[in-house]
Amino acid sequence: MIRDFSTGDLLLLLLAARWTVALSLIAFAGGAMAGLAVALARASSAAIPRYAAMVYIELFQDTPLLMLLFVVFFGANVLGFQVSPWAAASIGLTLYGSAFLGEIWRGCLESVPTGQREAAKALGLKPWQAMVFVVLPQALRLSIPPTIGFLVQLVKNTSLASIIGFTELTRTGQLVNNATYRPLAVFLAVSLIYFALCWPLSLASRQLEKRLGQPLV
Numbered sequence: 001m002i003r004d005f006s007t008g009d010l011l012l013l014l015l016a017a018r019w020t021v022a023l024s025l026i027a028f029a030g031g032a033m034a035g036l037a038v039a040l041a042r043a044s045s046a047a048i049p050r051y052a053a054m055v056y057i058e059l060f061q062d063t064p065l066l067m068l069l070f071v072v073f074f075g076a077n078v079l080g081f082q083v084s085p086w087a088a089a090s091i092g093l094t095l096y097g098s099a100f101l102g103e104i105w106r107g108c109l110e111s112v113p114t115g116q117r118e119a120a121k122a123l124g125l126k127p128w129q130a131m132v133f134v135v136l137p138q139a140l141r142l143s144i145p146p147t148i149g150f151l152v153q154l155v156k157n158t159s160l161a162s163i164i165g166f167t168e169l170t171r172t173g174q175l176v177n178n179a180t181y182r183p184l185a186v187f188l189a190v191s192l193i194y195f196a197l198c199w200p201l202s203l204a205s206r207q208l209e210k211r212l213g214q215p216l217v
Contacts, residue, residue: 005182010189016172017193023168024155026090031097031154038102040131043109053102060099066160068092073164089161093154100150108143109135145209152201156194169193 041053060068072095073088083091112135120130162171173190177183 002181003179005176005180005185009176009180009186012176013169013172013186013189013193016167016169017197019167020155020158020169020194021197023086023089023093023158023161023166024151027093027097027158028151028154030090030094031101034094034098035101035105038098039105039109042102042106053106057099057103060095061103065092065096065157066163068096069160069164085161085164085166088164089158089166093158093161096157097150097154101147104146104150105139105143108139108146111142112138145205148201148205148208152198152205155198155201159194 038053038056041049042057044050044053069088069092072092073083073085076083076088116134116138117130120134125133158168159170161168162174165171167175169190173186177186180186
């Protein structure tokens with residue numbers, strides 16, 4: 001039976017947004033840990049880790065996220081592993097995030113002037129010491145704005161997890177619309193909630209880009 005879109009439905013959408021936030025944080029944390037390893041391997045002088053990281057980045061950047069979610073969810077079940085939509089969405093978004101963050105951070109590492117590395121070498125620092133104490137702190141300064149910008153994209157891309165049955169904000173919006181048949185009101189509310197989640201991050205990214213945009217010397 002079709003009913004009106006009510007404040008109870010709006011509250012349900014707001015509660016569903018917590019799962020969007022939780023999935024975004026899990027995917028970002030997992031993607032950050034794997035992405036740092038990918039970035040360091042990509043910036044390595046050794047050929048094997050550098051090319052392995054390149055293949056990893058190209059594989060997951062060039063695969064549509066929706067297909068990646070399908071492969072993780074249905075592929076695991078075909079192989080005999082019982083994977084929940086929550087786990088599949090977390091794994092798929094982590095792989096996706098690690099590839100993009102790895103490439104973002106690789107660019108930041110390579111943006112640090114070579115003179116910094118040469119100075120570290122002249123001071124007698126080992127390569128790993130130069131990376132940890134000289135290169136990484138400066139690359140971190142450069143990486144904050146694009147990293148926050150990618151986090152905004154990640155929050156919005158969690159909506160694709162609804163395709164494999166994960167009940168986050170978009171999926172809840174679909175269920176509410178099926179019950180009320182008020183698509184304009186329902187999905188306008190969903191859009192405003194996404195906006196409320198992403199807009200502060202976008203503002204922070206732009207402000208940090210202005211404050212940290214001075215070239216390194």
